Amino acid sequence: MGISIAIFNQKGGVGKTTTNVNLSAALASKGKKICVVDIDPQGNSTSGFGVDKKSLEYTVYDVLINEMDIREVIIPTEYENLDLLPSSTQLAGAEVELTGMKRREVVLRNALQIIRDDYDYIFVDCPPSLGLLTINSLAAVDRILIPIQCEYYALEGVSQLMNTYQMVKKNLNPNLSIQGVVLMMFDGRTNLSIQVVEEVKKVFRGKVYVTMIPRNIRLAEAPSHGQPVIYYDPRSRGTEAFMELAEEFIDLEEGEW
Ligand code: ADP
Numbered sequence: 001m002g003i004s005i006a007i008f009n010q011k012g013g014v015g016k017t018t019t020n021v022n023l024s025a026a027l028a029s030k031g032k033k034i035c036v037v038d039i040d041p042q043g044n045s046t047s048g049f050g051v052d053k054k055s056l057e058y059t060v061y062d063v064l065i066n067e068m069d070i071r072e073v074i075i076p077t078e079y080e081n082l083d084l085l086p087s088s089t090q091l092a093g094a095e096v097e098l099t100g101m102k103r104r105e106v107v108l109r110n111a112l113q114i115i116r117d118d119y120d121y122i123f124v125d126c127p128p129s130l131g132l133l134t135i136n137s138l139a140a141v142d143r144i145l146i147p148i149q150c151e152y153y154a155l156e157g158v159s160q161l162m163n164t165y166q167m168v169k170k171n172l173n174p175n176l177s178i179q180g181v182v183l184m185m186f187d188g189r190t191n192l193s194i195q196v197v198e199e200v201k202k203v204f205r206g207k208v209y210v211t212m213i214p215r216n217i218r219l220a221e222a223p224s225h226g227q228p229v230i231y232y233d234p235r236s237r238g239t240e241a242f243m244e245l246a247e248e249f250i251d252l253e254e255g256e257w
């Protein structure tokens with residue numbers, strides 16, 4: 001049975017989409033069957049895989065609001081082992097439309113149940129908010145993966161993030177757990193990065209991945225070419241970091257503890 005993981009941090013610009021696109025692609029290149037669910041109205045994961053948002057007939061909006069069968073909306077990407085439930089800007093209205101619906105917090109969960117045996121991992125790229133789309137994501141998945149940026153205000157918002165996690169766990173999804181924390185934009189030459197790593201390790205004991213993602217220009221460029229970094233520049237530090245993260249991820253899943 002597949003495992004579903006939401007990439008969650010209500011702060012914008014911390015690297016959720018970068019982690020989602022590149023970790024998914026790295027795992028898929030290692031033979032894992034992956035479905036990416038893009039539930040952010042900005043649709044950056046959708047375009048990050050080279051999918052033209054304007055060309056889409058159906059999107060996750062149709063699954064959430066129009067009760068369309070999720071299997072009819074998922075599309076293959078250009079990359080082997082990698083499917084996508086694409087987003088659209090329509091999704092911005094879904095927050096409001098969901099409000100009037102019965103069992104509005106578990107619409108995505110019901111849809112993901114249908115496909116969970118088709119994949120090894122389902123990754124959900126959350127929007128930068130704590131609205132109903134994020135709540136639906138947290139209610140739908142087995143685990144959360146939290147990217148944290150190595151910057152001055154890194155831990156700001158973490159207590160709010162944990163409150164939301166606890167609230168969903170208590171009321172909607174008792175089996176929800178923390179998969180891990182990925183440190184983004186790490187720069188080992190600065191004291192600030194080193195301090196942030198120490199702080200984050202204190203808060204999330206034993207949950208922080210050893211692999212940290214450095215600031216790398218190729219990671220920032222790749223989305224505008226519609227490619228995960230491992231295809232955009234296979235020799236970049238970004239590629240190296242995400243392939244390492246994928247290995248660590250698999251080792252923790254499948255290795256001896
Ligand atoms: P979020 O999805 O949390 O809003 P993104 O993944 O979109 O964050 O990242 C925000 C911006 O920072 C994007 O322009 C992205 O390309 C860039 N970025 C993210 N991680 C890195 C990195 N490790 N090195 C360089 N640029 C990065």
Ligand code: MG
Nearest residue numbers: 016017040044
């Ligand atoms: Mg994003």
